[in-house]
Amino acid sequence: MKTIIIALTALGLAAPALAQAPAVERNEAIYSADGTKIGKVDRVLTAGDGAVAAVRVIYRGKFITIPATTLSAGEKGVTTSMSNAELKKL
Numbered sequence: 001m002k003t004i005i006i007a008l009t010a011l012g013l014a015a016p017a018l019a020q021a022p023a024v025e026r027n028e029a030i031y032s033a034d035g036t037k038i039g040k041v042d043r044v045l046t047a048g049d050g051a052v053a054a055v056r057v058i059y060r061g062k063f064i065t066i067p068a069t070t071l072s073a074g075e076k077g078v079t080t081s082m083s084n085a086e087l088k089k090l
Contacts, residue, residue, distance in 0.1 A: 021052040021068035022078060029077035030057055030066070032084050041078070064090040 028041045042063065043056040052068040055078075070081045080087075 021071050022073040024052050024055055024068075024071065024078055030055065030071075031074060031076060031079045032087060033079070033081050034084050036084055037076075038080070038087065059087055059090075066090070 024041055024044050026041055026044060030038045030041055032038050038059050039057050041055045042058055044052055045054040045056065045065070047053040052071070054065045054067050055071070056063055056065050058064075064087060066080050066082065066087075072079050072081070
């Protein structure tokens with residue numbers, strides 16, 4: 001758990017923003033900022049207080065971890081503010 005928080009801190013993501021993440025469930029669809037379906041949530045990673053810290057998704061055949069600070073609830077499911085180009089770099 002400390003590793004996730006340290007990694008998020010290294011990315012410049014502040015802890016207060018973690019509390020603002022939408023509720024996310026395993027197998028829920030997740031979409032990129034471009035509107036493309038990325039896949040389904042494989043795992044929800046939580047902080048010590050139980051808040052969503054990140055989600056793990058299989059994207060293009062590999063696991064990627066998307067920070068919760070980029071997530072918002074959408075009509076179809078959860079949407080990240082990250083574009084497909086940004087997701088490819090994870």
